[in-house]
Every structure is written in structure tokens, then in C-alpha cells.
Amino acid sequence: MTDLTELETPCLLLDLDRLERNLQRMREHCRSKGAQLRPHLKTAKSIDVARLAAAGAPMAVTVSTLQEADHFARAGYRDLLLATPVVPTKLARAARIMAETGADLILATDSAGVAAAAARFAQTQGIRLSLVIEVDCGEHRSGLPAGDVAAIVSLARTIHASPHLRLRGIMTHAGHSYGTDDVAAVAGIARAECGAAAAVATAIRGAGLPCEIVSVGSTPTVLHAPSFAGITEVRCGIYMFWDLSQASRHICGIDDIAVSVLASVISHSQAAPALILDAGALALSKDLGAQRYMPEAGYGLVCDPATATPLPGLAVATVHQEHGTVPIRDLAWFERLPVGSVVRVLPNHACITCAAYEAYTVVRGEQTVATWPRVNGW
Amino acid sequence: MTDLTELETPCLLLDLDRLERNLQRMREHCRSKGAQLRPHLKTAKSIDVARLAAAGAPMAVTVSTLQEADHFARAGYRDLLLATPVVPTKLARAARIMAETGADLILATDSAGVAAAAARFAQTQGIRLSLVIEVDCGEHRSGLPAGDVAAIVSLARTIHASPHLRLRGIMTHAGHSYGTDDVAAVAGIARAECGAAAAVATAIRGAGLPCEIVSVGSTPTVLHAPSFAGITEVRCGIYMFWDLSQASRHICGIDDIAVSVLASVISHSQAAPALILDAGALALSKDLGAQRYMPEAGYGLVCDPATATPLPGLAVATVHQEHGTVPIRDLAWFERLPVGSVVRVLPNHACITCAAYEAYTVVRGEQTVATWPRVNGW
Numbered sequence: 125m126t127d128l129t130e131l132e133t134p135c136l137l138l139d140l141d142r143l144e145r146n147l148q149r150m151r152e153h154c155r156s157k158g159a160q161l162r163p164h165l166k167t168a169k170s171i172d173v174a175r176l177a178a179a180g181a182p183m184a185v186t187v188s189t190l191q192e193a194d195h196f197a198r199a200g201y202r203d204l205l206l207a208t209p210v211v212p213t214k215l216a217r218a219a220r221i222m223a224e225t226g227a228d229l230i231l232a233t234d235s236a237g238v239a240a241a242a243a244r245f246a247q248t249q250g251i252r253l254s255l256v257i258e259v260d261c262g263e264h265r266s267g268l269p270a271g272d273v274a275a276i277v278s279l280a281r282t283i284h285a286s287p288h289l290r291l292r293g294i295m296t297h298a299g300h301s302y303g304t305d306d307v308a309a310v311a312g313i314a315r316a317e318c319g320a321a322a323a324v325a326t327a328i329r330g331a332g333l334p335c336e337i338v339s340v341g342s343t344p345t346v347l348h349a350p351s352f353a354g355i356t357e358v359r360c361g362i363y364m365f366w367d368l369s370q371a372s373r374h375i376c377g378i379d380d381i382a383v384s385v386l387a388s389v390i391s392h393s394q395a396a397p398a399l400i401l402d403a404g405a406l407a408l409s410k411d412l413g414a415q416r417y418m419p420e421a422g423y424g425l426v427c428d429p430a431t432a433t434p435l436p437g438l439a440v441a442t443v444h445q446e447h448g449t450v451p452i453r454d455l456a457w458f459e460r461l462p463v464g465s466v467v468r469v470l471p472n473h474a475c476i477t478c479a480a481y482e483a484y485t486v487v488r489g490e491q492t493v494a495t496w497p498r499v500n501g502w
Numbered sequence: 503m504t505d506l507t508e509l510e511t512p513c514l515l516l517d518l519d520r521l522e523r524n525l526q527r528m529r530e531h532c533r534s535k536g537a538q539l540r541p542h543l544k545t546a547k548s549i550d551v552a553r554l555a556a557a558g559a560p561m562a563v564t565v566s567t568l569q570e571a572d573h574f575a576r577a578g579y580r581d582l583l584l585a586t587p588v589v590p591t592k593l594a595r596a597a598r599i600m601a602e603t604g605a606d607l608i609l610a611t612d613s614a615g616v617a618a619a620a621a622r623f624a625q626t627q628g629i630r631l632s633l634v635i636e637v638d639c640g641e642h643r644s645g646l647p648a649g650d651v652a653a654i655v656s657l658a659r660t661i662h663a664s665p666h667l668r669l670r671g672i673m674t675h676a677g678h679s680y681g682t683d684d685v686a687a688v689a690g691i692a693r694a695e696c697g698a699a700a701a702v703a704t705a706i707r708g709a710g711l712p713c714e715i716v717s718v719g720s721t722p723t724v725l726h727a728p729s730f731a732g733i734t735e736v737r738c739g740i741y742m743f744w745d746l747s748q749a750s751r752h753i754c755g756i757d758d759i760a761v762s763v764l765a766s767v768i769s770h771s772q773a774a775p776a777l778i779l780d781a782g783a784l785a786l787s788k789d790l791g792a793q794r795y796m797p798e799a800g801y802g803l804v805c806d807p808a809t810a811t812p813l814p815g816l817a818v819a820t821v822h823q824e825h826g827t828v829p830i831r832d833l834a835w836f837e838r839l840p841v842g843s844v845v846r847v848l849p850n851h852a853c854i855t856c857a858a859y860e861a862y863t864v865v866r867g868e869q870t871v872a873t874w875p876r877v878n879g880w
Contacts (some may be wrong), residue, residue, distance in 0.1 A: 129591075130591065131591070132568070132591055132592060132595060132747035132880070133589075133591065133880075134880055135850045163856045166823055166824070188823060189824065190510070207769040208824050208825065209769045209780075209841075210768075211511075211766045211767075211768055211776070211780070211841065211842045212842050213507075213508065213509070213510055213511065213766065213842070214510060217510060217789060234769055235769065235770075235841040237840060237841055237842065237844075238841055238842060241842065258769075260773060263769055264773040264774050264776075265771060265822065265825055266737075266768065266769035266771065266825065267769070267771075269772065269773055291520065299822065330585060348652075369844065373569070388589045388591065390587040390588075390589055390644065391587045391590075391612055391643075391645070392585065392613075393614065393638070393642055393643060393644065393645075394647065395638060395642040395647055396642050398642075400587070400643060400644045402586065402587075405789065405851075405853075406854065406857050406880070408537070409787075409788060410787060410788045410789045410790070410854060411783065411788045412788070413710050416705065420861065428826060444643065444677065445544055445853050445854070446544070446566045446586050447586065447643055447644065449643060458725075462615060463587075463589065463615055463616055464589045464590050464591070464611040464615065464616060464619065473783075475783075475823050476783050476784065476788060476823070479784050479858065480857065480878075480879070488716075497720055500858075501858070501859065501860055502510070502511075502512055502513075502601075502785070
């Protein structure tokens with residue numbers, strides 16, 4: 125156990141009390157709504173966090189990269205959904221992961237060309253690949269439009285026709301739920317997301333094709349959906365840690381945020397005037413996702429190191445690669461936070477901030493209790 | 503040797519022809535100006551790149567983190583300047599690096615408190631630490647104001663008074679040179695930067711104190727300074743790779759940019775309409791440093807994979823964690839870039855983009871020739 129003030133900075137802290145509370149709340153929410161949770165590990169990228177998220181039970185999980193798929197499959201996870209569209213150059217590694225671990229790695233696509241390439245590849249390898257069709261329920265990123273039932277059923281037929289492919293179902297992502305800070309509007313988006321997914325599944329089954337998985341996701345819509353009728357699973361990940369982007373949209377409270385960057389005050393700029401931290405663009409990221417609804421968040425809110433409570437008016441307003449600038453109005457901050465003192469910075473967007481670190485320094489209160497590795501990259 | 507189209511994406515490419523040309527130009531520029539180059543390794547973070555930058559000669563280098571210091575010291579570099587202000591919690595590791603490698607790691611500060619703590623620490627350890635004083639020549643980040651000669655000379659006296667500290671000189675960073683896209687204005691900032699540094703050095707020496715190092719930096723000012731009179735060394739790093747932030751300020755050309763992200767087209771969004779790439783916020787970063795002077799750059803310009811030439815009108819306009827959205831006006835792009843095809847994306851800010859990758863895939867033309875590791879983190 126090390127005291128926080130002795131740690132070398134910048135350093136990624138994970139508050140175990142807050143993490144456990146966040147995980148328990150989402151499990152209880154899903155249980156109360158009758159929803160099967162397939163947690164998304166793209167935020168945490170940590171076996172230790174994944175184990176806590178499942179509360180000990182073996183669990184189906186979602187991943188965003190083959191690197192995550194590889195990592196979690198080797199750690200014993202057997203049911204993984206790679207929720208970004210696959211392309212042919214990634215099939216060899218996907219097959220290797222499955223062969224070496226016995227995991228079922230479900231791949232996503234919205235492309236008949238990719239499905240055909242996957243069928244050819246699987247035939248050559250003498251294997252069978254699981255596929256879900258990605259459906260666009262309004263985000264307009266990847267996925268076939270939910271309204272284009274003919275195209276979706278046609279792709280489903282193509283997949284089902286190959287003895288080397290296994291049509292597992294569909295997935296959709298209501299990422300447009302981040303376009304509002306009104307939870308009533310989020311509930312409407314969630315209703316449309318679930319409605320679209322259920323209707324597409326009905327159409328696929330109506331064509332005599334299997335659709336075992338009907339997967340929806342985005343943390344805001346999972347929390348605010350009125351019902352999950354016709355949905356077999358929900359995907360979300362940021363609920364584990366939360367961040368200012370979520371808090372700015374009223375999806376969580378600031379005191380729910382479980383990750384923070386421990387930073388040192390490395391200079392006092394008299395000219396600005398400002399505190400200069402050793403947490404800049406790399407340590408915090410340049411994500412400003414909270415800006416629309418919480419412009420005062422900057423690149424992160426500066427907090428007391430012991431309590432992780434925001435210090436009034438202090439935020440990282442500017443970042444350079446290794447410097448964060450925290451403007452001050454009251455020069456008394458120079459007394460309160462001398463050069464060499466530490467602060468905690470709550471991240472604007474935790475998924476991006478955490479990706480700069482190889483590990484979490486796990487803390488209870490002001491004491492470190494563990495180091496948990498992350499799996500970054502692709 | 504692998505063909506680019508066979509690589510798993512996203513993948514960080516380093517174009518060796520462009521890199522070598524960039525390195526040679528800067529060496530020639532510094533030679534012609536009589537400036538001693540202390541290259542900054544915060545962008546490349548690579549021993550292989552550092553060796554090329556030095557053209558075989560042993561070289562003094564600049565680093566931005568203790569992790570870089572450790573890495574380069576263990577690779578044989580003996581004269582390293584850590585150009586971010588040090589704090590007491592970092593002294594133990596700095597001392598360990600020096601003890602284990604024999605390197606002289608020069609530390610920077612603008613704080614009498616840190617200097618006193620460094621003196622106490624060095625005394626306890628029975629070692630001597632090298633310090634430079636950071637001076638603010640107008641950026642208003644870290645550093646004592648160049649005009650406050652009394653404070654600078656006072657700190658110099660404090661450092662020189664300790665038998666366990668070695669006053670090496672001063673450093674300054676004209677980061678405000680990025681506030682313009684007019685190279686004539688950059689030349690003015692460079693003149694002021696060099697003038698301030700030289701004047702401070704004269705004042706320190708006038709007080710009977712040593713000031714062996716007079717270090718200035720920022721790639722734009724190094725390139726456009728009218729003269730380096732009174733300056734002993736120049737620091738810059740991004741010149742090795744260049745990026746759209748630099749091109750937007752007319753500091754380089756777009757065809758000088760040596761790093762790019764190889765990405766796959768993973769979906770065609772009919773609704774947007776857009777190409778969806780597997781290079782998003784993590785693979786490209788969320789840096790928009792080019793936006794002010796080149797708003798069309800978005801999160802990166804999309805290029806032909808073979809030639810790294812921008813494809814007209816194509817840029818990454820939106821990023822999610824693992825998705826990049828490239829709006830298109832002409833649906834013919836769907837024919838030209840089918841799902842599964844690859845593109846190269848020129849980064850907005852190379853220092854930040856590269857930090858997401860563990861290694862460079864080094865290419866000559868369309869063939870890979872090497873893999874060079876990077877040192878990330880702190």
C-alpha cells in the first residue's frame with residue numbers, strides 16, 4: 125500500500141468503491157428490467173474489471189478490437205461479440221483466437237461482400253464463423269438501415285446459405301443518444317432502438333431464418349429504455365467508470381466517476397495566472413465530449429487528491445503534449461497547491477483517457493491496493 | 503516484406519523516404535545557421551528514428567518523460583535534457599536512471615522549492631544533479647518570466663549554492679509560435695525567443711554564475727529564426743514526421759508528412775452518406791490542432807494507400823472510439839473504395855496520434871521494411 129502523494133505522476137487511478145457501486149447498480153438495473161447484460165469491455169480493457177462486472181458468474185462480453193478479443197479469450201471468456209464491422213484482413217487472426225482458445229468470437233458486418241469473403245475464408249480453413257448483422261437504428265454510422273428490411277433479410281439469407289457461416293442475429297447501437305442531455309429524449313431514442321431491433325428480428329425470423337441474438341446498446345439507452353421486449357441482450361461499458369461526458373448529459377453524477385488522473389503541479393505561471401500540471405494531451409486525451417453541455421469541464425475537472433471532489437472553478441483549460449494549464453482567478457491557489465503537490469483530474473471521456481495507460485492504480489480512499497493491467501492497441 | 507493491403511488495420515505507417523528527407527533537411531538547416539541541434543524525441547519516441555536523426559553521430563537529445571529518459575539512456579544516449587519541469591516525486595527515478603546508465607539527465611525547473619528539494623535529495627543520495635532554469639519567453643506555460651531577471655538570477659544562485667546541484671543553464675520554449683500561420687510572424691517570435699534567452703544568459707553570467715546551456719525550441723522558431731546568436735542549442739521534434747497541424751501553418755508541405763494511419767473501410771453508410779473507417783478516436787486521436795487554419799483537415803486527410811496523396815474532399819469528419827466517419831458527396835467513392843479496401847490517413851497532430859501505437863510499420867513505397875518500437879507512457 126502506497127500513499128497517493130508518493131506515486132509518480134501522471135498516473136491513472138481507479139476508485140474501487142465507486143467502481144463496485146457502479147457495477148452493482150447496472151447489474152440491478154438490468155435485472156429489474158429483465159435485460160441480459162453483455163458488458164462492453166472497450167472502456168475498461170481489464171480482466172480484473174470484467175470479473176468484477178460479472179460478479180463471479182461466467183459472462184458473455186462485448187469487445188471493440190481483436191486485441192481485446194484475444195486478451196479476454198485467453199483469460200477464459202468463451203462468448204465474445206466484436207461489435208465493430210469486420211473486414212477480410214482480420215479473419216485470419218479471429219480464426220486463430222478461436223482455434224487457440226475455444227472461444228466463440230461473434231463477428232459483425234453489414235456487407236454482403238464481407239459475408240461472402242468470410243464464407244470463402246471459413247471454407248478454406250474448414251471452420252464455421254458466427255456473424256451478426258449490424259443494423260442502423262438512427263446513428264448513421266455503420267449498419268444497414270433498420271427500415272431497409274429487404275436488404276437485411278437478403279444479407280441474412282446470404283449468411284445462412286453458407287454452411288461455413290452461422291447467422292446468429294442482429295446488433296444495433298443507438299450512439300445518437302449522446303446528442304441530447306434530456307433523459308426523456310434518451311428514453312424516446314431507446315424506445316425507437318429497441319423497436320427497430322425487435323422489428324428487424326421479427327422480419328428475419330419471418331423469412332424462416334434464425335435470429336437468436338437481438339443486441340442493443342449505448343449506456344444512456346440501456347439505462348432509460350422503457351422496455352426491452354423482443355431484445356435478448358444489452359451492451360454498455362462506460363457505466364463501469366463514468367466520466368464528465370456522461371455527467372454532462374445527466375447520465376451519471378460527478379461523484380460516480382471512478383477513474384481519474386493523478387497529476388502533479390509542476391509550475392505556477394504568474395503570467396497566466398495558472399497552475400501547470402504534468403497531465404496534458406497524452407495523459408488526459410484531447411477529447412472534449414462534455415463541452416456541449418458542460419463547457420466548464422475543459423479537458424478535466426481538477427479535484428482534491430484525497431476525496432476526488434472538484435476544487436471550485438479549477439479545470440484543465442489548455443493542453444500541450446505533457447502540460448495541462450489550469451487557469452486560476454484567485455492567487456491563493458498558489459499557496460494551497462504548491463509546486464510538487466498533487467491533484468486528481470476527472471476525465472472528460474474515460475474511454476479515451478484510459479487508453480494512454482498500461483495499467484490502473486487501484487485505490488480505496490487514499491491507499492493503493494492493486495495494479496490492474498489494461499490491453500491497449502489493436 | 504509485406505504488401506500494405508495485407509496488413510491488419512489500424513496500423514501506424516512510417517514512410518522511410520520522407521523521414522530521411524525531413525531529417526536531412528533539418529540537419530542542413532541547423533548547420534547552415536550554425537545551430538547545435540538537440541532533437542526532441544517526444545514525437546518519435548523511437549531509438550531507430552533517433553539514430554537516423556543523428557546521422558550516426560553521438561548526439562545530445564531532448565525527452566519529455568522519465569520513461570523516454572530511461573529508454574534512451576539504456577540505449578546509450580549520455581546527454582539527455584528532460585524538458586518538462588521536474589517535481590520531487592520524480593527525483594528517485596531520475597537518479598536511478600543516471601546511476602544505472604551513466605547518463606547525465608539534465609532536469610528543468612522554475613521553482614526554488616523544487617531546487618531546494620533536489621539539493622536535499624541529492625545530498626542524501628550522495629549524488630549531483632544537473633539543472634536548467636526554465637524561462638518563459640511569451641508562451642505563458644511553465645518558466646519564470648524572461649523579464650523577471652531578479653527571480654531568475656536568484657534561482658540560479660540557489661542552485662549554484664548547493665554542492666549537490668550543477669547549474670547548467672537555461673531553456674525556453676516558444677510554443678506561442680503555433681498561434682499564427684504567417685511565417686513572418688514566426689520569425690518575429692523566434693527573434694524575441696532568442697533575444698530573451700540570450701539576455702537571461704548574459705544576466706546569469708554577469709552575476710558570476712555558469713550558464714553553459716542556452717536552449718531554445720519549437721520547430722517553427724528553429725526553422726524561421728533570423729539568427730541564433732547567443733544560443734547554444736535548439737530543440738525540435740515534429741520536423742521528423744510533420745503533420746497537418748504544421749502544414750496548416752505553412753511550416754511543412756502535406757507531402758512531407760512521414761507518418762500515416764493505414765485504415766480499412768469497414769462500412770458504407772448510405773444514410774450519411776459516408777465511408778466508415780476502423781480508425782477512430784483511439785487510432786487517430788481527438789486532436790484538432792490544424793482546425794484553425796485548415797478546417798477541412800478534420801481528424802485527418804484520407805489518402806491513396808500507395809502514394810499517400812490526399813483523395814480530393816475526403817477527411818475524417820467525426821470519430822467514435824473505433825470508427826472514423828468520412829462524409830462523401832459523390833457515391834462513386836463507394837465503388838472506388840469498397841468495404842475491405844484500405845486508405846492512409848495523414849494525422850492532424852502526429853505527436854498525439856503516434857502515442858496510440860506500440861510500433862511503427864516502416865515502409866518504402868508500398869512495401870514494409872521494418873518494425874520499430876516506440877516507448878509510450880510515463
